[in-house]
Amino acid sequence: MKLATWNVNSLKVRLPQVIEWLKMNQPDILCLQETKLTDENFPEQEIAAIGYHSVFVGQKTYNGVAIISKQKGADVLVALPDFLDEQKRVVAATYGDMRIINVYVPNGETVESEKYSYKLKWLPALNRWVKSELKNYSKMALLGDFNIAPEDRDVYDPEIWLGKVLCTLPERDAFNNLLNVGLIDSFRLFEQPDKSYTWWDYRMMAFRLNRGLRIDHILLSDALASTCVKCSIDKAVRKQERPSDHAPLVVELSNY
DNA sequence: ATGGTAGAGGATCTA
Numbered sequence: 001m002k003l004a005t006w007n008v009n010s011l012k013v014r015l016p017q018v019i020e021w022l023k024m025n026q027p028d029i030l031c032l033q034e035t036k037l038t039d040e041n042f043p044e045q046e047i048a049a050i051g052y053h054s055v056f057v058g059q060k061t062y063n064g065v066a067i068i069s070k071q072k073g074a075d076v077l078v079a080l081p082d083f084l085d086e087q088k089r090v091v092a093a094t095y096g097d098m099r100i101i102n103v104y105v106p107n108g109e110t111v112e113s114e115k116y117s118y119k120l121k122w123l124p125a126l127n128r129w130v131k132s133e134l135k136n137y138s139k140m141a142l143l144g145d146f147n148i149a150p151e152d153r154d155v156y157d158p159e160i161w162l163g164k165v166l167c168t169l170p171e172r173d174a175f176n177n178l179l180n181v182g183l184i185d186s187f188r189l190f191e192q193p194d195k196s197y198t199w200w201d202y203r204m205m206a207f208r209l210n211r212g213l214r215i216d217h218i219l220l221s222d223a224l225a226s227t228c229v230k231c232s233i234d235k236a237v238r239k240q241e242r243p244s245d246h247a248p249l250v251v252e253l254s255n256y
Numbered sequence: 257a258t259g260g261t262a263g264a265g266g267a268t269c270t271a
Contacts, residue, residue, distance in 0.1 A: 010263055010264075013262090036263070062264085147271095203260040203262090244262095245262075
């Protein structure tokens with residue numbers, strides 16, 4: 001069983017790459033963020049044509065999330081249950097006995113920004129919901145673009161990023177609070193290459209210089225973490241023509 | 257020189 005997450009930065013632009021990636025990698029689950037599509041424009045037929053189901057929620061221009069899966073999803077949810085939010089950032093569904101939660105956490109812009117305080121309110125709401133979901137599902141995965149680099153080793157230059165959005169202490173505390181409710185950062189279950197990142201700014205030749213951050217994550221409940229045999233970043237995707245600024249992150253689970 | 261690039265949409269906003 002293979003689960004993956006990928007911020008595609010416009011599914012309209014990236015659809016050929018997504019189709020190609022699905023054919024090549026055959027994941028059971030692919031979580032997408034920043035689809036930037038309203039639901040009527042979601043390319044459900046193109047994805048169905050290669051044997052995949054979709055659940056999605058989106059809006060014009062910004063945000064938007066989707067779960068692409070081999071199996072049809074059940075108990076679909078498209079928003080945080082106790083947080084009023086016009087922005088489409090959450091989709092969850094159940095596949096067999098596995099609960100999949102896909103999130104596009106607010107970016108926050110700068111610490112002075114109202115978007116930052118929105119982010120710091122959004123994260124506890126996610127935490128409350130994840131906590132309640134864990135009571136119902138022992139096999140749970142929380143995947144997505146968290147817009148948080150958990151530790152300094154997840155940042156190409158921690159000095160430059162000290163106190164900046166994606167790296168501030170309140171954001172890192174919020175991330176650790178997700179681990180504290182019973183989730184495990186699958187990436188750190190294994191030895192990984194130094195300077196492993198999932199996002200590189202389009203500007204300043206950041207990718208070529210490997211100036212990146214690890215802000216996309218796959219968090220697993222104990223029952224899933226104990227079956228996890230691999231977690232890796234598909235960096236080759238970021239080298240393609242007209243890429244997303246994020247690379248896919250993939251986990252493999254055994255016993256399925 | 258507060259820069260640079262990408263996406264959406266059609267002037268800026270977001271990242």
